[in-house]
Amino acid sequence: MKKYLGPLSKDNPVLVQTLGVCSALAVTAQMKPAVVMALSVTVVCACSNLIISLMRNTIPPRVRIIVQLLVVSFFVILVDQVLQALLYDVSKMLSVFVGLIITNCIIMGRLEAFALSHKPLPSLVDGVMNGLGYGLVLVVVAFFRELLGSGTLWNHPVVPASWYAAGYMNNGLMILPPMALILVGVLIWAKGETRSS
Amino acid sequence: MKNFSNTYIFLYISALVIFVAVVLSVVSIGLKPLREANVKAEKCQQILHAAGYHDVERKQSVELFSKVAEKMQKADNEEVYRIRCADGADGYAVRLDGKGLWGPIWGYAVLSGDGTTLKGVAFDHKSETPGLGAKITEEAFLKAFEGKKLYDKDGKFVSVRVLKAGTASEIANENRVDAISGATLTSKGVDAMFSNDLLNIKD
Numbered sequence: 001m002k003k004y005l006g007p008l009s010k011d012n013p014v015l016v017q018t019l020g021v022c023s024a025l026a027v028t029a030q031m032k033p034a035v036v037m038a039l040s041v042t043v044v045c046a047c048s049n050l051i052i053s054l055m056r057n058t059i060p061p062r063v064r065i066i067v068q069l070l071v072v073s074f075f076v077i078l079v080d081q082v083l084q085a086l087l088y089d090v091s092k093m094l095s096v097f098v099g100l101i102i103t104n105c106i107i108m109g110r111l112e113a114f115a116l117s118h119k120p121l122p123s124l125v126d127g128v129m130n131g132l133g134y135g136l137v138l139v140v141v142a143f144f145r146e147l148l149g150s151g152t153l154w155n156h157p158v159v160p161a162s163w164y165a166a167g168y169m170n171n172g173l174m175i176l177p178p179m180a181l182i183l184v185g186v187l188i189w190a191k192g193e194t195r196s197s
Numbered sequence: 198m199k200n201f202s203n204t205y206i207f208l209y210i211s212a213l214v215i216f217v218a219v220v221l222s223v224v225s226i227g228l229k230p231l232r233e234a235n236v237k238a239e240k241c242q243q244i245l246h247a248a249g250y251h252d253v254e255r256k257q258s259v260e261l262f263s264k265v266a267e268k269m270q271k272a273d274n275e276e277v278y279r280i281r282c283a284d285g286a287d288g289y290a291v292r293l294d295g296k297g298l299w300g301p302i303w304g305y306a307v308l309s310g311d312g313t314t315l316k317g318v319a320f321d322h323k324s325e326t327p328g329l330g331a332k333i334t335e336e337a338f339l340k341a342f343e344g345k346k347l348y349d350k351d352g353k354f355v356s357v358r359v360l361k362a363g364t365a366s367e368i369a370n371e372n373r374v375d376a377i378s379g380a381t382l383t384s385k386g387v388d389a390m391f392s393n394d395l396l397n398i399k400d
Contacts, residue, residue: 060201063210074217081224085231088239096324 004125007133014137014184015191019105024138025180026097031154033093034142038135040083040098042128044075045107049127052115059116068111069102076101106134141183149174234259243319244290247307247339249283266290275394280307288316295390298382300324302333306395308347315357318342320387330383341374347395356395359388 013019020041027037048071052059059067080098083091091098101107110130115123146152148171151159159168173179201209238255241262245253253261266280269289276292287310294303300323307316320333332338345357355372361384362375376384 058209060206060209062201063206066210067213070213070217074221077221078224081221081228081232084235085228088232088235 004122004129007126007130008136009133010195012133012137012191013106013109013130014134015188016195017106017109018188019109020134021184023097023100023104024134024141024184025177027094028138028142028145028180028183029149029175030093030146030152031139031142033090034138035135036083036087036090037094037097038131038138040079040094041101041104041106041134042131044072044079044101045110045131046124046127047075048072048107049110049115049123050120052111053118053120053123056116064116065108068108072107072111073102106130137184137187140187141180144183145174145180149179239321243321244278244280244305244307247305247317247319248280248288248290249307249317251283282307282316286310286316291395293390293394295386295393297322297325297386298330298380299326302383302386302390304333304387304390306342306391313347315342315345315347322383325383326380329377330380332377332380333383333387338377344371345374346371354396356391359384359391 007013011017014021014024023037023041027033048068051071052068055067055071076099079101080091083094083098110127114126118126143153146154147158151157151164151170159170171179238259242253242255242258244266245258245262248265250261250265266278269277269279271277278290280288280290282288289308289310289312291306291308292303293306294301296302302320302322302325304318304320306318308314309316318339320339322331322333325331325333342357347354347356349355349369349372355368358368358373359376360366360368360373361381362378366373376388
């Protein structure tokens with residue numbers, strides 16, 4: 001059981017393996033897209049892990065990367081279509097980044113490292129846990145960026161109007177990607193410090 | 198490690214690709230009505246917003262739009278609607294298309310009945326930078342267009358120009374709007390959109 005909890009902290013895909021950083025920078029300006037992105041990646045990662053694991057004895061090793069890519073793109077396009085039909089605003093917000101889930105190294109990494117050599121059920125759990133570990137970082141970064149950058153959380157204003165009247169200003173830099181890089185960097189550093197001590 | 202023959206590999210991949218293609222096509226066709234309804238509702242909401250109907254829920258926008266607006270037959274396929282604005286006056290909504298920094302930008306300009314004054318505008322974009330170019334969709338920028346004139350004092354058509362704030366030019370205040378700082382190219386795209394797409398509307 002313990003090894004499945006690894007991705008949440010000890011073996012976090014973003015903070016320890018530094019995978020999937022690109023999308024962690026892109027969709028974390030607000031909480032809502034971050035949560036949707038986290039869920040999408042979790043669904044794609046879990047489903048493709050499960051399918052690849054079910055197929056693992058039939059996949060010819062020479063073309064395994066192609067097969068993995070095919071399965072991942074299948075789920076990504078599915079998620080994209082569903083978002084466009086049912087959650088239009090969110091799909092507009094995520095725009096190209098849904099398509100870029102295909103290139104999220106976490107997913108291909110888990111397929112290569114885990115699903116190809118493990119039974120379906122453990123693979124499914126591994127996919128969910130890695131998706132959640134990734135999502136956790138996204139939500140933490142998005143929390144600070146939205147709070148300090150826009151003064152809102154989940155689009156609800158949380159900074160009282162009296163603060164603005166007293167001269168408080170939102171930090172515009174928080175909205176831009178460079179600040180996301182700095183925040184993720186700080187988290188990676190903090191994680192590394194607690195691990196080594 | 199098992200050994201797989203070339204024939205096996207070929208058939209395996211072919212079957213997989215065909216399966217994926219069929220399933221995705223079915224899903225795409227199945228969800229198409231929902232996707233198109235979303236796009237249409239958003240368009241209606243944007244035009245209504247430009248015409249002064251604020252706070253219209255997206256769900257109700259299609260119904261309200263069909264009540265107050267009708268599409269006009271234009272020979273050159275331009276998208277123009279005759280619309281009754283929120284203040285009761287008649288106006289025209291004209292589709293605008295242009296280039297942003299990263300991709301297409303588009304919008305609607307609602308003109309007064311005599312075609313000389315902007316009552317409101319709405320913009321949208323495919324992939325402008327959040328916090329910079331994407332600001333063209335924000336209320337503060339849209340508000341600046343309200344009440345601007347398309348003709349100068351001598352009755353010459355100048356459209357509405359989007360110019361860097363504070364630049365001296367012969368363009369009068371009622372014909373210009375301040376560009377967004379940090380989003381020069383997106384602002385230029387909006388400027389070009391107004392110059393090109395409103396030119397043919399002078400009727």
